[in-house]
Amino acid sequence: xxxxxxxxxxxxxxxxxxxxxxxxxxxxxxxxxxxxxxxxxxxxxxxxxxxxxxxxxxxxxxxxxxxxxxxxxxxxxxxxxxxxxxxxxxxxxxxxxxxxxxxxxxxxxxxxxxxxxxxxxxxxxxxxxxxxxxxxxxxxxxxxxxxxxxxxxxxxxxxxxxxxxxxxxxxxxxxxxxxxxxxxxxxxxxxxxxxxxxxxxxxxxxxxxxxxxxxxx
Amino acid sequence: xxxxxxxxxxxxxxxxxxxxxxxxxxxxxxxxxxxxxxxxxxxxxxxxxxxxxxxxxxxxxxxxxxxxxxxxxxxxxxxxxxxxxxxxxxxxxxxxxxxxxxxxxxxxxxxxxxxxxxxxxxxxxxxxxxxxxxxxxxxxxxxxxxxxxxxxxxxxxxxxxxxxxxxxxxxxxxxxxxxxxxxxxxxxxxxxxxxxxxx
Ligand SMILES: [Zn+2]
Numbered sequence: 001x002x003x004x005x006x007x008x009x010x011x012x013x014x015x016x017x018x019x020x021x022x023x024x025x026x027x028x029x030x031x032x033x034x035x036x037x038x039x040x041x042x043x044x045x046x047x048x049x050x051x052x053x054x055x056x057x058x059x060x061x062x063x064x065x066x067x068x069x070x071x072x073x074x075x076x077x078x079x080x081x082x083x084x085x086x087x088x089x090x091x092x093x094x095x096x097x098x099x100x101x102x103x104x105x106x107x108x109x110x111x112x113x114x115x116x117x118x119x120x121x122x123x124x125x126x127x128x129x130x131x132x133x134x135x136x137x138x139x140x141x142x143x144x145x146x147x148x149x150x151x152x153x154x155x156x157x158x159x160x161x162x163x164x165x166x167x168x169x170x171x172x173x174x175x176x177x178x179x180x181x182x183x184x185x186x187x188x189x190x191x192x193x194x195x196x197x198x199x200x201x202x203x204x205x206x207x208x209x210x211x212x213x214x215x216x217x
Numbered sequence: 218x219x220x221x222x223x224x225x226x227x228x229x230x231x232x233x234x235x236x237x238x239x240x241x242x243x244x245x246x247x248x249x250x251x252x253x254x255x256x257x258x259x260x261x262x263x264x265x266x267x268x269x270x271x272x273x274x275x276x277x278x279x280x281x282x283x284x285x286x287x288x289x290x291x292x293x294x295x296x297x298x299x300x301x302x303x304x305x306x307x308x309x310x311x312x313x314x315x316x317x318x319x320x321x322x323x324x325x326x327x328x329x330x331x332x333x334x335x336x337x338x339x340x341x342x343x344x345x346x347x348x349x350x351x352x353x354x355x356x357x358x359x360x361x362x363x364x365x366x367x368x369x370x371x372x373x374x375x376x377x378x379x380x381x382x383x384x385x386x387x388x389x390x391x392x393x394x395x396x397x398x399x400x401x402x403x404x405x406x407x408x409x410x411x412x413x414x415x416x
Contacts, residue, residue, distance in 0.1 A: 029329035050308025058265030
């Protein structure tokens with residue numbers, strides 16, 4: 001898979017620092033599953049956290065801290081104590097499988113009109129933003145829209161073009177607020193994207209404005 | 218070698234007396250023999266630093282102690298997952314503390330991070346770096362961080378240590394979000410030659 005469009009370096013830094021909201025972290029994680037170059041990049045960025053921890057001053061811990069730790073060592077194992085090699089479910093990269101266990105086709109798509117379907121994916125109750133799948137019919141356009149905030153779009157299947165270029169499987173569009181674009185899905189195959197948004201999408205087209213209350217964007 | 222990295226706090230032991238504190242060695246003793254003494258040594262080496270980091274999250278001393286305990290408990294349980302491919306021990310332990318923060322403080326799933334471990338484990342492009350080289354890298358990144366302009370180092374630390382989002386940093390410093398990002402970008406640009414020196 002040849003990935004052309006990667007996340008912004010500041011987005012990768014936030015991922016490494018652990019400060020992204022869950023939908024964004026999941027989109028980045030799914031990109032990393034599809035992009036060896038960014039997996040290497042993340043290892044380099046992780047060095048920043050390691051170096052900062054190494055450089056931390058030392059604050060004395062309680063005298064009985066080691067004993068308290070020893071007392072807890074025999075508690076049962078927990079999930080995450082072993083490496084989970086999650087089998088790729090058909091067309092779903094590993095980190096996304098938890099959120100979409102039955103594959104893309106089985107997703108509960110909701111038709112939004114104009115050849116656009118969406119599907120909200122469940123995230124932790126504490127998440128402040130939204131994770132969803134977006135399917136754009138082959139040759140159809142996503143209405144021109146600006147962004148109310150940081151938006152990450154990862155192409156899972158198919159491809160689209162906009163003024164930033166062609167986005168195919170594994171490519172990620174990392175857009176800040178105040179970016180306007182109008183993606184058009186390529187002919188031949190529906191384009192399916194994994195999207196994290198932190199604010200209501202500001203759709204500008206008249207039709208989408210009509211649809212907006214219905215879509216709940 | 219780690220004594221070089223930690224030279225400010227951990228004096229080089231005299232030959233033949235105290236055991237040399239090599240965290241990678243401690244991790245492998247934990248993984249292979251469930252060696253509690255190794256865990257205690259790792260605790261002495263890193264718990265005070267981890268506590269300092271946890272205190273930066275706004276945690277009081279008791280909560281910070283708890284988070285340090287949780288981190289070392291996770292290290293005990295996951296030690297068999299460590300390999301030099303994953304960076305120096307201190308880097309790996311940072312990511313464990315980070316995942317704990319996501320789970321316990323943000324109350325969000327850290328599975329997007331943990332599920333990547335399985336991909337790394339089957340990765341066919343190993344970096345080939347030995348743990349000694351990884352520790353030297355940490356040392357060089359530490360020095361490089363010290364040479365960053367204050368405003369850049371500040372946003373990097375607020376992000377990685379204080380667990381603040383870019384928006385949080387923007388609000389706390391009273392600067393636009395775009396400025397936070399441009400400082401991070403500049404910081405990365407300055408660190409890049411060190412970070413990308415994969416020998
Ligand atoms: Zn990438």
